[in-house]
Amino acid sequence: MITLGEYIVKNQAEYPNASGELTSLLSSIRRAAKVVNREINRAGLVTDIIGGSNGSENVQGETQQKLDVFANDMFKAALEARGEVCGIASEEEDHFVAFDDKRQCNAKYVVLMDPLDGSSNIDVNVSVGTIFSIYRRISEPGEPVNIEDFLQPGVNQVAAGYVVYGSSTMLVYTTGHGVHGFTYDPTLGSFCLSHENIRIPEQGSIYSINEGNYIKFPEGVKKYLKFCQEKDADTRRPYTSRYIGSLVSDFHRNMLKGGIYIYPSGTSNPNGKLRLLYECNPLAFMAEQAGGKATDGFRRIMEIKPTELHQRTPYFVGSSKMVDKAGELMAQYS
Ligand code: AHG
Ligand code: MN
Ligand code: MN
Ligand code: MN
Numbered sequence: 001m002i003t004l005g006e007y008i009v010k011n012q013a014e015y016p017n018a019s020g021e022l023t024s025l026l027s028s029i030r031r032a033a034k035v036v037n038r039e040i041n042r043a044g045l046v047t048d049i050i051g052g053s054n055g056s057e058n059v060q061g062e063t064q065q066k067l068d069v070f071a072n073d074m075f076k077a078a079l080e081a082r083g084e085v086c087g088i089a090s091e092e093e094d095h096f097v098a099f100d101d102k103r104q105c106n107a108k109y110v111v112l113m114d115p116l117d118g119s120s121n122i123d124v125n126v127s128v129g130t131i132f133s134i135y136r137r138i139s140e141p142g143e144p145v146n147i148e149d150f151l152q153p154g155v156n157q158v159a160a161g162y163v164v165y166g167s168s169t170m171l172v173y174t175t176g177h178g179v180h181g182f183t184y185d186p187t188l189g190s191f192c193l194s195h196e197n198i199r200i201p202e203q204g205s206i207y208s209i210n211e212g213n214y215i216k217f218p219e220g221v222k223k224y225l226k227f228c229q230e231k232d233a234d235t236r237r238p239y240t241s242r243y244i245g246s247l248v249s250d251f252h253r254n255m256l257k258g259g260i261y262i263y264p265s266g267t268s269n270p271n272g273k274l275r276l277l278y279e280c281n282p283l284a285f286m287a288e289q290a291g292g293k294a295t296d297g298f299r300r301i302m303e304i305k306p307t308e309l310h311q312r313t314p315y316f317v318g319s320s321k322m323v324d325k326a327g328e329l330m331a332q333y334s
Helices: 004-013 021-042 066-081 119-124 211-216 219-229 247-257 276-289 320-333
Strands: 053-057 063-065 085-090 109-117 128-136 157-165 169-174 179-185 190-195 206-208 259-263 293-295 315-318
Touching (some): 004 021, 004 179, 004 190, 021 066, 021 109, 021 169, 063 066, 063 119, 066 085, 066 109, 066 119, 085 276, 109 276, 119 128, 128 247, 128 276, 157 247, 157 276, 169 190, 206 247, 211 219, 219 320, 247 259, 247 276, 247 315, 259 320, 276 293, 293 320, 315 320
Parallel strands (some): 085 109, 206 259
Antiparallel strands (some): 053 063, 109 128, 128 157, 259 315, 293 315
16 A cells, blocks of 8 residues: 555655655645545534634635635645745635745745635535645745746646545645545545546546536537437437536546536626636646646637636536537537
């Protein structure tokens, strides 16, 4: 049995120029994930402390759940405690946060995160997650970190990953050398290698979308949904529909089984709901590393140059042939 810690160190040894800072950063994320996992497991018992709404809104106008804030604080503290990260940006923070003691000012990396994904599912005991994305800073070490360090296109990501707090808790990540999954063993207190080098099937048979918004979808998405529901033996249609409402969980299932997740633009939200920097880019990096694709319906997600921290984008991610087909219909009809 190989633990996540052992696996990261073993892989670092294969890159002679690696300084160990990324290894150490991933360890900080692993540690925070364990704390958040413990609290999520108890959420049904101590609802007054970590269950329900916090009575506040984040900068995007969403009601913050207590666990949104708790997970944000835990990951922020874990990343601040050591010297590898010079700043973070988060769905739950209005602005980026600069870590400015001397050691952190010299650090190479910034982290962008969705600390608690799927927060509407917390109170009903359905899987939620954490998503993270790591970039090398653009500004010179020693200088204060600035907004340009965070507004980098996804192709610049050094590492990305997620934790899914599900029937088992898993941490899945990439450093650009494939996608590897680790399942948490609570009796050992360790994440153990369970899914090495995950490959997403080229063609799956699951589509995931909130069909309640159908009336607002662009024509290309409506045509693609019709395609998913038609009968065709060669492409194993009709596909099956699965939508949890926690992006991480929907993505995780589709990556293992083959499928497509879509959160399109709508008439009232022209850029969809999902956040480019905290949700779409990291999962796009994971998808591509596993052999899949991610687009906004027209363009590769990771090539979009962000202009603001909390920017949203339509999102199509998953099995390459399915994303291609959706893109074809988007080009034709939308
Ligand atoms: P978050 O909880 O981080 O705000 O993200 C919620 C996202 C994502 O997890 C999920 O797929 C999507 O919102 C669900 O949105 P709808 O309820 O509009 O389908
Ligand atoms: Mn939210
Ligand atoms: Mn989210
Ligand atoms: Mn969130």
